[in-house]
Amino acid sequence: MALKTSSYLILGLVRGGMNSGYAIKRFIEEQRMSVFWATTFAQIYPELSDLEKAGYLTHREDPHGARPRHAYTLTAKGERALMSWLRRSRIPPMELRDEGLLRLAFADNLSRKEAISLIRRLRARSEEAEREFRESIIPTGEALQALGLRYPLVIGRMGAEYHAWAVKHFTQLEAEVLDDEPR
Amino acid sequence: MALKTSSYLILGLVRGGMNSGYAIKRFIEEQRMSVFWATTFAQIYPELSDLEKAGYLTHREDPHGARPRHAYTLTAKGERALMSWLRRSRIPPMELRDEGLLRLAFADNLSRKEAISLIRRLRARSEEAEREFRESIIPTGEALQALGLRYPLVIGRMGAEYHAWAVKHFTQLEAEVLDDEPR
């Protein structure tokens, strides 16, 4: 079985104490890991059982009353796989899909007024994202830091600072477009 | 037929004068539009013929010697569809998939030395991306600006500046990690 990136996502989260499918999904959403690696239940549950079949995970039953729950842990093989992935020297290029930037790339088809309105909406999108990072991801990151985990906070700060940068960038772009062909 | 984002990508490029499948692909690669919306021949060719069947495009034969070539143009319906997409008020959230950031999120599992090596490789990746933007995408953007197209250059500059920001960010992060738990 060849492991995909989403397999390592799951191994990493199980290693970090998220031992059920539900807990994995919740952590990804709460910590906005979905920003750089989104996933769904329909991927997580089959992947957990595939990883177990292939010997990277084991689980025990961990019911909560009559509600069933599976508590997964890494096997030695799972630990080795996770660590060797983390240590790989090659980092694949990041993949971005952004309809907003795609529309900006075609903004020559728009009137100046319309282009400015698009730029403003792009800025508003980043403003909102920055707020979310500051108000919910960073605080969770700080809580995790108290438990000895530093990198969730590092990622949260990076997200907030990136969007702050984007807001500045779009503000400046708006000024340039307003300025450049005055009429 | 419901149009997807990649349909609009193709409509936008045909509108911009890239009238064959091959020309579309080449422009996406050269102008590194693939950075925010990647695609392949296996998507472009079927999409062109679907868009034609649905009345958004027409083509005429435009052979180059004995080598066949299709020259597509937008129909009135295609123009309307493209413009109404560009003017839509809602901008979907950007989607990022970055194995590098995912590994950084799990860097608590690494030794300090290993974490620093990961951060350095992330910085190197952005350095290289910045260089590519400055050396090839921005110059092409400048050429297009001379033809009255401003936004390809806007996008090129944004890419270069983003990666410059990321380089600074990773440099600072490396210093923090080195500093923080001195041994």
Added chain:
DNA sequence: GGAAGCATGTAAAGTGTTACATGATTTT
């Protein structure tokens, strides 16, 4: 004459999302 680039496509496999399906527990 060979390599690089131009040009169009299909088939199969892989990956990911949405909708569906079910039921228990906790909070309001």
Added chain:
DNA sequence: AAAATCATGTAACACTTTACATGCTTCC
């Protein structure tokens, strides 16, 4: 008593990538 949250999964559909398949033209 209802709503929100916890918990696990499947089926169908949509989308994307990789590999294959072919042949012409231009540059060195």
